Amino acid sequence: MKRLLPRRIRTVVLCAPLLLSSSCVLAFDLQGHRGARGLMPExxxxxxxxGASAGVSTLELDIAVTADGIPVISHDPRLNPAFTRDEKGAWIQGQGPAIHALRLDELRRYDVGRLDPGSRYAAGLPRQMPRDGQRIPTLRELLRLLGTPAFAARPLQLNIETKSDPFHPELQPPPEEFVTRIVAVLREAGFERRATLQSFDWRTLAAARRLAPEIPRACLSTPKTLQDPAWTDGRRQADFASAPAMAADAGCAIWSPAFAGLDAAQVNEAHRLGLAVLPWTVNRPEDMKRLIDLGVDGLISDEPDLALPLLREKGLAVAPLPRP
Known part of the structure; x- marks a missing residue:
C-alpha cells in the first residue's frame, strides 16, 4: 500500500549510500506510552x-500539577491504588488523594514502582517488571535525565499530555496556568524544540497555541470526546465533515485518535489536510501491522519493542516527526 505523505508535516526520508546507488526509507515515530508501561512502572x-532502551523515537507522558504548582508526571489525577504504596509499604485503599491537592513533598512519600498483583490493572500488564522505590517524577527530573551523557547520542522527543478534565476543574489548574507551568519548565531546559503538547481537552491546546506557538500540538480524540464541545473547545461535530477536519480547525499538527476504529479514509483525509496521524494505544502486533499498512505516521504503544520487527519488515526507520 502506498504511504501518503502529509502536506504540512512532511515525512522524513532517510537515505544511506549503498555503493553506486542509495537506499531510502521513510521515518516512523514510535512512541513509548507512559515511557514504556508494558515493560516498567508507568x-x-x-x-x-x-522506552529509550527499546528504541523509541519519542517518549509519551502525562502531566499533573501539585498543590504547590509543580508539573509532575502522572496519568491519573489521583493516586492509583493499583500501583501506589504508602510510607509503610501498604497499598493505598479506595480512591487515592488528588495530586493537585498534594504538595510535592507529600507526593514523594508514595512508592509507584510495583503493580498490586491482585489488581485487574496488573493482569493487563504481564511483562511489566517491578522497580521498587520509584517516585512520581517531576518534569524537570525527566529533562535532567535526558540531558545526561547516556541519552546524548540519540536525542529523544517528548509527547506531553495535559491531564485536564473540563468536568472536574478541581483536579488541575485552569488551562492557561496548566500550559504556562509546563512551557516554563521546557523553556528553562531548552526543550521546547523537542516537545509536542497533546490533550483530549482542546482548551489546553488553544492555550498552548497562544502561549507557545513554537510547540506543535496533537489533538487526542475518542468518539465520545468528539461528540462533546466541552472537550473540543466548543467545536460541534455536526459542523465538520470529519474528525481530522475538527483537529485541523483546532490548529493541531497531529491527530491522535483511538486506534480501534481508524480506517484508510480517515488517514487519507488527515493527510490531505496536512495532519500527521498518530493513533493510541497500540499493543498487539496484528493491530500494529494493520495501522502501519494504513499509512499512519507513528503509533503510541505500551510495548514499543513489539513494533520494531514490523517496521523493519516494512522498510521504515524509527525517527520523530519533522517539526512544522
Missing part, C-alpha cells in the same frame, strides 16, 4: 529509561 524514570 511514567517513572525507570519506564523512560526502558
Amino acid at each position: 511514567n517513572t524514570l525507570a519506564a523512560f529509561e526502558a
